[in-house]
Amino acid sequence: MEIDVSRPVLESNHTIAAQTRQELAEKGIFVINMMSSPGAGKTSLLERTIEGLKGELRLAVVEGDVQTSHDAERIAGHGVPAVQINTQGACHLNAKMVVQALSELELDGLDLLVVENVGNLICPASFELGEQARVMLLSTTEGEDKPSKYPLMFRQSNVLIVNKIDLLPHLPFSMEKLRQEAYKIQSDLTLFELSALTGEGLEPWLNWLRRGVAESKTRT
Amino acid sequence: MEIDVSRPVLESNHTIAAQTRQELAEKGIFVINMMSSPGAGKTSLLERTIEGLKGELRLAVVEGDVQTSHDAERIAGHGVPAVQINTQGACHLNAKMVVQALSELELDGLDLLVVENVGNLICPASFELGEQARVMLLSTTEGEDKPSKYPLMFRQSNVLIVNKIDLLPHLPFSMEKLRQEAYKIQSDLTLFELSALTGEGLEPWLNWLRRGVAESKTRT
Numbered sequence: 403m404e405i406d407v408s409r410p411v412l413e414s415n416h417t418i419a420a421q422t423r424q425e426l427a428e429k430g431i432f433v434i435n436m437m438s439s440p441g442a443g444k445t446s447l448l449e450r451t452i453e454g455l456k457g458e459l460r461l462a463v464v465e466g467d468v469q470t471s472h473d474a475e476r477i478a479g480h481g482v483p484a485v486q487i488n489t490q491g492a493c494h495l496n497a498k499m500v501v502q503a504l505s506e507l508e509l510d511g512l513d514l515l516v517v518e519n520v521g522n523l524i525c526p527a528s529f530e531l532g533e534q535a536r537v538m539l540l541s542t543t544e545g546e547d548k549p550s551k552y553p554l555m556f557r558q559s560n561v562l563i564v565n566k567i568d569l570l571p572h573l574p575f576s577m578e579k580l581r582q583e584a585y586k587i588q589s590d591l592t593l594f595e596l597s598a599l600t601g602e603g604l605e606p607w608l609n610w611l612r613r614g615v616a617e618s619k620t621r622t
Numbered sequence: 623m624e625i626d627v628s629r630p631v632l633e634s635n636h637t638i639a640a641q642t643r644q645e646l647a648e649k650g651i652f653v654i655n656m657m658s659s660p661g662a663g664k665t666s667l668l669e670r671t672i673e674g675l676k677g678e679l680r681l682a683v684v685e686g687d688v689q690t691s692h693d694a695e696r697i698a699g700h701g702v703p704a705v706q707i708n709t710q711g712a713c714h715l716n717a718k719m720v721v722q723a724l725s726e727l728e729l730d731g732l733d734l735l736v737v738e739n740v741g742n743l744i745c746p747a748s749f750e751l752g753e754q755a756r757v758m759l760l761s762t763t764e765g766e767d768k769p770s771k772y773p774l775m776f777r778q779s780n781v782l783i784v785n786k787i788d789l790l791p792h793l794p795f796s797m798e799k800l801r802q803e804a805y806k807i808q809s810d811l812t813l814f815e816l817s818a819l820t821g822e823g824l825e826p827w828l829n830w831l832r833r834g835v836a837e838s839k840t841r842t
Contacts, residue, residue: 441761469773493744521771524688552689572792
């Protein structure tokens with residue numbers, strides 16, 4: 403009764419993701435896959451990011467959720483094209499879902515595509531979507547032990563954003579300890595500390611996106 | 623290449639869980655399955671709970687994590703028997719893993735068994751473990767939209783504990799809205815609002831556990 407379906411599924415996913423990556427790279431679009439626990443603030447940060455880059459970069463967003471289209475509606479409210487994927491119970495997006503979502507977006511002329519994955523620290527780590535960079539969000543309220551408890555997720559990420567730093571005075575949380583734990587798992591992490599609520603610390607993150615977009619244009 | 627393995631896997635899991643449920647019921651042990659996002663505070667609440675029931679009820683804990691045995695060590699530090707299950711990548715516990723963990727515990731004389739599931743709002747909802755009640759934790763920092771975004775989890779829970787109420791003055795969070803959203807998904811929820819950090823609101827939760835234990839004894 404135990405059939406290992408994970409290998410062919412992951413190989414097929416890899417092939418589709420590689421095609422997506424190439425197609426979007428040829429169009430000079432910088433693509434990021436954003437992942438985190440539920441409620442770490444992905445959509446709030448995205449709203450801040452859109453406002454911060456308004457009139458400068460052309461964005462589109464693919465929203466992944468088990469159910470509802472709340473997040474795509476929030477993004478569309480900022481005048482940015484957004485497609486919602488409902489995974490109907492699946493705990494991650496896959497490359498095929500993203501291809502379907504992209505068919506509903508006008509890609510020509512885009513600078514930055516953000517794919518917001520399902521809120522989960524386990525499943526999304528195994529499924530590449532065609533992104534050029536993996537961005538993880540961790541909220542200060544989640545504690546410093548998450549890198550060692552969810553190592554695959556942190557090891558495969560290029561960027562770690564520690565969100566909700568406005569709550570630091572009220573939490574038993576050590577940023578120094580989190581940094582140590584995170585670098586122990588992935589020494590090449592680019593780390594940002596910010597508050598999507600107050601906007602504190604946003605600019606270095608926006609600059610990182612600007613550089614990613616500029617490099618994507620250079621490569622085409 | 624697409625093989626639906628979910629049905630036989632769930633049926634087999636159900637059979638094992640039903641056996642566990644019966645065996646533990648015959649011993650008069652109250653069993654709860656605790657679930658939440660990563661970092662919502664399951665282990666912290668468990669530590670508070672152990673201290674609150676010390677000398678009164680005999681507890682044991684099964685800890686589920688993808689990796690590490692930090693949580694079992696935290697629990698054992700309070701003098702309570704604790705077994706750690708590492709799921710090695712799986713995003714939930716299953717009934718078979720719990721049976722294995724139980725073989726390492728002295729069950730005779732126990733009043734309360736707490737199974738702390740892997741931090742995840744999706745996968746654990748589909749796998750019963752032999753519990754008499756499902757207890758969900760949600761942190762105030764996760765926002766009010768989680769019941770509608772993860773409906774299966776909330777619909778199958780008997781208890782919803784809203785943790786981290788000490789942070790309410792610093793958050794854009796409405797407890798009234800959360801209550802509405804939660805009751806919309808599951809009208810029979812028993813709701814507790816507390817802070818595992820400060821201990822505020824703990825007593826009603828402890829009383830609920832005391833009642834569960836007393837009822838389990840009556841049924842044997």
